[in-house]
Structure formats: structure tokens, C-alpha cells
Amino acid sequence: MNNIIIEVENLKKDFYVGDVTVRALKGINLQIAKGEFVAIMGASGSGKSTMLNILGCLEKPSEGEYKLDGVSISALNKNELAELRNEKLGFVFQSYNLLSRTSALENVELPLFYNSRVKAKERKERAIAALESVGLLDRMHHMPNQLSGGQQQRVAIARSLVNDPVVILADEATGNLDTRTSYEIMELFQRLNSDRGKTIVFVTHEPDIARLTSRNIIFRDGWVVREEQVKDRTYASEIIKLLPVDELDVKITKS
Amino acid sequence: MNYINLAKIAKNALLRNKFRAFLTMLGIIIGVASVIAMLAIGQGSKKSIQDQMSSMGSNLVFIMPGSQQRGGVMMGNSGTQSLKLADAEAIRLQCPDVTAVSPEVRSNAQAVFGNQNWPTTMFGGNTFYLGIKKFEVESGRLFTDKEIAGLAKVCLIGKTVAKNIFPKGTDPIGQTIRFKTVPMKVIGILKEKGENSFGQDQDDILFAPYTTVQRRFLAIDYITGIYTSAASEAKTSAAIDEMTEVMRRQHKISKPTDDDFRVMSQAELVKTFTSISDILTALLGVISGISLLVGGIGIMNIMYVSVTERTREIGLRMSIGGKGRDILMQFLIESTMLSVTGGVIGILFGYLISSLVGSLMGWPVVIMTNSVVLAFLVCSAIGIFFGWYPAKKAANLNPIDALRYE
Known part of the structure; x- marks a missing residue:
């Protein structure tokens, strides 16, 4: 049984800006196995965002091979890519990207609307289950503007879970949050990874956050310059205990 | 992708901006209401002419003296004694x-x-x-x-x-x-x-x-x-x-x-006068049709702004599996919902205005079923026609650019 979820081989991506060719990725090789929690790190311009876009099937490589869960994406057209995203991928963004004036429940349901095999009843049940797994069951009828940043990101995580994806792609998912909330979100990711075996690819430039994952892949100038297993892996739940207690934060996150 | 889901998505999107949706519909409401009311007034005047003419006898045929030449001199119609x-x-x-x-x-x-x-x-x-x-x-x-x-x-x-x-x-x-x-x-x-x-x-x-x-x-x-x-x-x-x-x-x-005589019938006279009323009806209809068109352009305008404003939403929908045609259909359904709902409200208002004109001003009004059906069809067509361009724009967005759009 093949355990490799993401397989990238000699992958290149060029952009054409006027007459200039920008080589964003110059030949990437990487493999991510089922159940891994991988951090992709790098400075801006290192190509990590481009990598994430390709991993997320939002973009096709110029050259090379990318197989997601055994499916080579080079041969797929736009619509097939959309179906692939719908069924196999979950996205978590830095700025949450929730629909405004739409309840948490409906936001979480959204990916299933684009899957005609899921009926209305099942859609709702799965969305509720996803919200429960991020601890927001009692907030499912709240609008995004009635939720704190951390809660909004939890809704976004629930949304990425609802289609039961093979991999969750998170792009700077803690970038807009304060330290405590960041660790709470990371705790959730760690729990999803360890308890439910979710494969997670996490793009970040914060070393502290990267240390919470199991493996780090460091990009620079379109190359993978280093790849390492995290030896002294920390757990977000323990760090939170060490953080100074902020009254306001406790109140908000108590629920 | 099934259309029930898309319709729900479109409905929810519209309900998120109720007031804006209402203002957008207003153009269509006014347009349709005026088309219906104007046609009703035009038809009413035509019918009242017909009624009154036939009250003089719709089978009436009469002969009037015509112009006549007498020794090279043309006599007028009324001067003749033919x-x-x-x-x-x-x-x-x-x-x-x-x-x-x-x-x-x-x-x-x-x-x-x-x-x-x-x-x-x-x-x-x-x-x-x-x-x-x-x-x-x-x-x-x-x-x-x-x-x-x-x-x-x-x-x-x-x-x-x-x-x-x-x-x-x-x-x-x-x-x-x-x-x-x-x-x-x-x-x-x-x-x-x-x-x-x-x-x-x-x-x-x-x-x-x-x-x-x-x-x-x-x-x-x-x-x-x-x-x-x-x-x-x-x-x-x-x-x-x-x-x-x-x-x-x-x-x-x-x-x-x-x-030296002219044979005329009441039916012909009715035809002459109703043709005047027909021209009037057409004129009124065209003017209100223009207001309907302006309403349609209003929909296009709002949809266009809405696509720009909701670029990130579109990016998100694409990233979670929305295809180009799903996005296209969503925006088309949104604009059609706006125009059709506006059309239905407009039809009701048209009825109301017509009956008010009929009862308050004492003008004869006749609401024709086909003008109602026509208004409804035109509305749907307007929704699709004016929604197409913004919807196409939305569908053609690149998901990556759309997600990063500020």
C-alpha cells in the first residue's frame, strides 16, 4: 500500500512577466507521506507560495510531475482540477476567507455545495460534525463578525475538514493571530494530525510554529535547500500552559 | 453540479445584501410596472374607442356625397348634391x-x-x-x-x-x-x-x-x-x-x-381611430421599455461591481472546488433572480397603478395577459443578458489572483 500522498518530481514553474521569464521553482523534488505534518518555510520570493498553489492544484507546473494521492495532475483540465480540489484538498488561509453575513454552519457547508453527490441532509450533518471537531458547535449560527479571529480560523479549519480531504493545505494560517490564539490553532492542527491522522502541509515563515510540525522543508530561490525531521518537537498544548494568562483571552476561548 | 445547490448559493448571496438587491430590482420594478400600466392605458383607450364606435352600430355603413366635377369646376365634398x-x-x-x-x-x-x-x-x-x-x-x-x-x-x-x-x-x-x-x-x-x-x-x-x-x-x-x-x-x-x-x-x-360619393363603414372608422390609439400605445410602450432597459443596465452595473467586490469570495469558491461554469451560473442565477423577482413585483405594481388610474382618474384600462407574459419574459431575458458579462468576468478569474485580491 502506497503511503505517499504528495509526490513531486523535478517540478519547475516559470512565470512570464512581459519579456522576462521568472523562474519561481527550479526543480523541486519532495514526497509527503500520509499522516505527516509538514511545514514549508522560506523567505518571501523563495517560491513557497508558488509551491503551495501547485500543491493546491490551483496552478499547473511548467515542467515536472506532481502526483496527488496517485493522480497526476498534469493531464487534468481546469474542471477536473476543480473536482480534485473539491474532493481531496482542504484549504486554510491566513485571512480566513469566510463569507461575510453567512453563518459558521453555512460557511462550513460550502465545499459540499459543489459536490452534487452530497445531499442536503448529509451536508448539514457533516458540517455540524466538522464544527464539533473544532469545538465550535455552540457557535454554528454565528456570523463571522460575531466571532473572534481564532474562532473564525477554527470555522475555516472546519470548512477544510468537511469534505474529508487527503491533505489540508494551510497558508500562514496563524499569520493574523496573536501568540496565544496561534498556539491554540496549532494545537488544533496537531490534534487533527495525531488523533485523526490528517496529512497537513503548513506554509509559514515562523520557526516557532515550524517546530510544532513533524518535518520542515526550507525553500530558497526556487530550490529546496534543506529538509529535516523536527527532533525536539514541541506540543502547542504545553506551550499554552506556559503563556501568561490573559483574562480577555480566557473569556473568549472558554467556550 | 446541480442547479438546486447553485440556486441556493445565489439566493444566499442575494440575501446577504438585501437592501442592495432591492435597489437593483427597483429599476426593473419601475420599468415593468410602467410597461404594464402604459399598455393597459393604451389598450383601455383603444377598447373604449371600439366600444363607443360600436355603440353607434358596428355594422353601420353610410354614403356621403363625394367631390364632383361640374363643368370643370371641382365641388367640395359637402357642396355636392349628388x-x-x-x-x-x-x-x-x-x-x-x-x-x-x-x-x-x-x-x-x-x-x-x-x-x-x-x-x-x-x-x-x-x-x-x-x-x-x-x-x-x-x-x-x-x-x-x-x-x-x-x-x-x-x-x-x-x-x-x-x-x-x-x-x-x-x-x-x-x-x-x-x-x-x-x-x-x-x-x-x-x-x-x-x-x-x-x-x-x-x-x-x-x-x-x-x-x-x-x-x-x-x-x-x-x-x-x-x-x-x-x-x-x-x-x-x-x-x-x-x-x-x-x-x-x-x-x-x-x-x-x-x-361622386364615398361609402364608409363604422368598422373602417374604428380601424382608423384605433390605429391612432395603437401608435400611442406603442409610443408609451417604447418609452417604458426604455426604462426597463435602464433597469437592466442597473442590474449589469451592480453585478459588475459585485463581481469586483466579491473577488476573494470567487477565489475561495474556486479553491474549494467551484468550477468556472459554477461561478458563471451562480452570477447568472443571481442576476436572473433579481430581474425576475423585480419583474413579478413590477407586474403587481403595474396592476395596482392600472387599477388606481382606472378608478381615480376614470380612464379606461385594460390589462392584457400577453403584456404581462411579455414583461415577465423580457425580465428573465434582461437578467441573463445583462448578467452574462459580469458572470463571465467572474468565471474567468484566476483563483490564485482572486484569493490574493485586496
């Missing part, structure tokens, strides 16, 4: 599709009773005349053929004349009025008919035997018109042909251009 009693008699005998014939002569003068007087027109005809022109005798009686032959000094009186020369409470029947100094005995009262579509008071008349008017008041041997009833409205054109033929034979005319 119609004779013999013509009326020939039509009565020779036209199978004509059921009733009456000559007509008119004389204008003051009707006098006691110290009251009133300017009016005395029409002269035979016993069929009232039937042909759809007059009825309310009380009293019509004159007889014997009285016609005897140039009897009897007349029937219209309500307007009666009101103006008889003091209140006086029964006109049996009274003697004077017309051009000739004493005339009132033998009957005509039933009220009201104004015709040109605002003419049809009750401002006196009616007497044509012989009396012709000899005693006008001292002429010709007649000013021949009024007939065709067997039915459908037979009017056949009756016109027969009468034209008989008249040409009577007047020994070989070329149609030499005709």
Missing part, C-alpha cells in the same frame, strides 16, 4: 347584404319652447334610421310611414334639448316646439346615449321624418347621406362593395376615380 332618394331606394332593393336603409338630411337651427331656446340639429330619416344608428325611443312613439308621406310636423326629442327648453317637470310629449318658426309636435323622447368618442353630445338632437326636414326646412330635393345596416359586422365589406356598385350604376360612373 345623393338622391332614388339612390337610397336602389340600395334597399339591390343590395342583399344590407338590411336597413335610411336617407339622412340635417338642418341646424334654434329649437324654441315658450321663452326658452336651444341651438340644435334636426336629423331627418325614415323609420329605420334610429335602429341603424342605435338610438332608442324611451317614451312616446316613432313617427309612421304615413306621417313621412304627409310631411307631418312631428319630431322626437333628445334628452339634452328637452332639458334645455322645457321647464322642470314638464312632459315634452304632446308639447309643440318651434324650429325655424315651424311648429313641431313632440311625439317621443330618445333614450340618453351620452357623448361619443369625439366628445360630441349625441343627445343634442331632434329627429323628424326626412320629408319634413327636406321640404319644410331645407327646401331641397337631394339628401345629405344614406345610412344603412349591413347584415352583420362581418358583412360590412360585402355591403360596401354592393353599395358602391349600385351607386355607380345609379350615377352612370364607369371609372372609380369619377365617384
Whole structure:
């Protein structure tokens, strides 16, 4: 049984800006196995965002091979890519990207609307289950503007879970949050990874956050310059205990 | 992708901006309501013309004298004396599709009773005349053929004349009025008919035997018109042909251009006047159609802004598996929902305005089902047509750029 979820081989991506060719990725090789929690790190311009876009099937490589869960994406057209995203991928963004004036429940349901095999009843049940797994069951009828940043990101995580994806792609998912909330979100990711075996690819430039994952892949100038297993892996739940207690934060996150 | 899901997505998206959705619909609402109301008013005026015309007898066919040449001098239509009693008699005998014939002569003068007087027109005809022109005798009686032959000094009186020369409470029947100094005995009262579509008071008349008017008041041997009833409205054109033929034979005319008479039917007159009303309706319809168009452009404008404003939403939808055509359909359904909902509200308002105009201003209104159906179809078409471009723009967005859009 093949355990490799993401397989990238000699992958290149060029952009054409006027007459200039920008080589964003110059030949990437990487493999991510089922159940891994991988951090992709790098400075801006290192190509990590481009990598994430390709991993997320939002973009096709110029050259090379990318197989997601055994499916080579080079041969797929736009619509097939959309179906692939719908069924196999979950996205978590830095700025949450929730629909405004739409309840948490409906936001979480959204990916299933684009899957005609899921009926209305099942859609709702799965969305509720996803919200429960991020601890927001009692907030499912709240609008995004009635939720704190951390809660909004939890809704976004629930949304990425609802289609039961093979991999969750998170792009700077803690970038807009304060330290405590960041660790709470990371705790959730760690729990999803360890308890439910979710494969997670996490793009970040914060070393502290990267240390919470199991493996780090460091990009620079379109190359993978280093790849390492995290030896002294920390757990977000323990760090939170060490953080100074902020009254306001406790109140908000108590629920 | 199923359309029920897309419709739900579109509905939710619209409900997120209720006020904006309402304002967008307003253009369509006003457009549709005005189209419906304007067409209803136009149709109403057309129908009222038709009704009033046919109240004068939809099977009415009449002959007026035409222009005539006399020694190289063209005579005007009214100056000619071409119609004779013999013509009326020939039509009565020779036209199978004509059921009733009456000559007509008119004389204008003051009707006098006691110290009251009133300017009016005395029409002269035979016993069929009232039937042909759809007059009825309310009380009293019509004159007889014997009285016609005897140039009897009897007349029937219209309500307007009666009101103006008889003091209140006086029964006109049996009274003697004077017309051009000739004493005339009132033998009957005509039933009220009201104004015709040109605002003419049809009750401002006196009616007497044509012989009396012709000899005693006008001292002429010709007649000013021949009024007939065709067997039915459908037979009017056949009756016109027969009468034209008989008249040409009577007047020994070989070329149609030499005709010294004109045969006309009420149906033709109705056609002429309703065509004016049709032009008016079309004009009103076009103007309100333009407002509908402007409403459509309003939808396009809002959808266009909305696509730009919701770029990130579109990016998100694409990243979680929305295909280009899902996005396209979502925006098309949104714009169609706006225009169709606006259309339905507009139709209701159109009904409301029409009935208000009908009851408050007393204008005749007729709401045509096909104008409602048309308005509805046009609305749906507008939604799709004006929604297409913004929807296409949304569908063609690159998901990565859309997600990063600020």
C-alpha cells in the first residue's frame, strides 16, 4: 500500500512577466507521506507560495510531475482540477476567507455545495460534525463578525475538514493571530494530525510554529535547500500552559 | 453540479445584501410596472374607442356625397348634391347584404319652447334610421310611414334639448316646439346615449321624418347621406362593395376615380381611430421599455461591481472546488433572480397603478395577459443578458489572483 500522498518530481514553474521569464521553482523534488505534518518555510520570493498553489492544484507546473494521492495532475483540465480540489484538498488561509453575513454552519457547508453527490441532509450533518471537531458547535449560527479571529480560523479549519480531504493545505494560517490564539490553532492542527491522522502541509515563515510540525522543508530561490525531521518537537498544548494568562483571552476561548 | 445547490448559493448571496438587491430590482420594478400600466392605458383607450364606435352600430355603413366635377369646376365634398332618394331606394332593393336603409338630411337651427331656446340639429330619416344608428325611443312613439308621406310636423326629442327648453317637470310629449318658426309636435323622447368618442353630445338632437326636414326646412330635393345596416359586422365589406356598385350604376360612373360619393363603414372608422390609439400605445410602450432597459443596465452595473467586490469570495469558491461554469451560473442565477423577482413585483405594481388610474382618474384600462407574459419574459431575458458579462468576468478569474485580491 502506497503511503505517499504528495509526490513531486523535478517540478519547475516559470512565470512570464512581459519579456522576462521568472523562474519561481527550479526543480523541486519532495514526497509527503500520509499522516505527516509538514511545514514549508522560506523567505518571501523563495517560491513557497508558488509551491503551495501547485500543491493546491490551483496552478499547473511548467515542467515536472506532481502526483496527488496517485493522480497526476498534469493531464487534468481546469474542471477536473476543480473536482480534485473539491474532493481531496482542504484549504486554510491566513485571512480566513469566510463569507461575510453567512453563518459558521453555512460557511462550513460550502465545499459540499459543489459536490452534487452530497445531499442536503448529509451536508448539514457533516458540517455540524466538522464544527464539533473544532469545538465550535455552540457557535454554528454565528456570523463571522460575531466571532473572534481564532474562532473564525477554527470555522475555516472546519470548512477544510468537511469534505474529508487527503491533505489540508494551510497558508500562514496563524499569520493574523496573536501568540496565544496561534498556539491554540496549532494545537488544533496537531490534534487533527495525531488523533485523526490528517496529512497537513503548513506554509509559514515562523520557526516557532515550524517546530510544532513533524518535518520542515526550507525553500530558497526556487530550490529546496534543506529538509529535516523536527527532533525536539514541541506540543502547542504545553506551550499554552506556559503563556501568561490573559483574562480577555480566557473569556473568549472558554467556550 | 446541480442547479438546486447553485440556486441556493445565489439566493444566499442575494440575501446577504438585501437592501442592495432591492435597489437593483427597483429599476426593473419601475420599468415593468410602467410597461404594464402604459399598455393597459393604451389598450383601455383603444377598447373604449371600439366600444363607443360600436355603440353607434358596428355594422353601420353610410354614403356621403363625394367631390364632383361640374363643368370643370371641382365641388367640395359637402357642396355636392349628388345623393338622391332614388339612390337610397336602389340600395334597399339591390343590395342583399344590407338590411336597413335610411336617407339622412340635417338642418341646424334654434329649437324654441315658450321663452326658452336651444341651438340644435334636426336629423331627418325614415323609420329605420334610429335602429341603424342605435338610438332608442324611451317614451312616446316613432313617427309612421304615413306621417313621412304627409310631411307631418312631428319630431322626437333628445334628452339634452328637452332639458334645455322645457321647464322642470314638464312632459315634452304632446308639447309643440318651434324650429325655424315651424311648429313641431313632440311625439317621443330618445333614450340618453351620452357623448361619443369625439366628445360630441349625441343627445343634442331632434329627429323628424326626412320629408319634413327636406321640404319644410331645407327646401331641397337631394339628401345629405344614406345610412344603412349591413347584415352583420362581418358583412360590412360585402355591403360596401354592393353599395358602391349600385351607386355607380345609379350615377352612370364607369371609372372609380369619377365617384361622386364615398361609402364608409363604422368598422373602417374604428380601424382608423384605433390605429391612432395603437401608435400611442406603442409610443408609451417604447418609452417604458426604455426604462426597463435602464433597469437592466442597473442590474449589469451592480453585478459588475459585485463581481469586483466579491473577488476573494470567487477565489475561495474556486479553491474549494467551484468550477468556472459554477461561478458563471451562480452570477447568472443571481442576476436572473433579481430581474425576475423585480419583474413579478413590477407586474403587481403595474396592476395596482392600472387599477388606481382606472378608478381615480376614470380612464379606461385594460390589462392584457400577453403584456404581462411579455414583461415577465423580457425580465428573465434582461437578467441573463445583462448578467452574462459580469458572470463571465467572474468565471474567468484566476483563483490564485482572486484569493490574493485586496
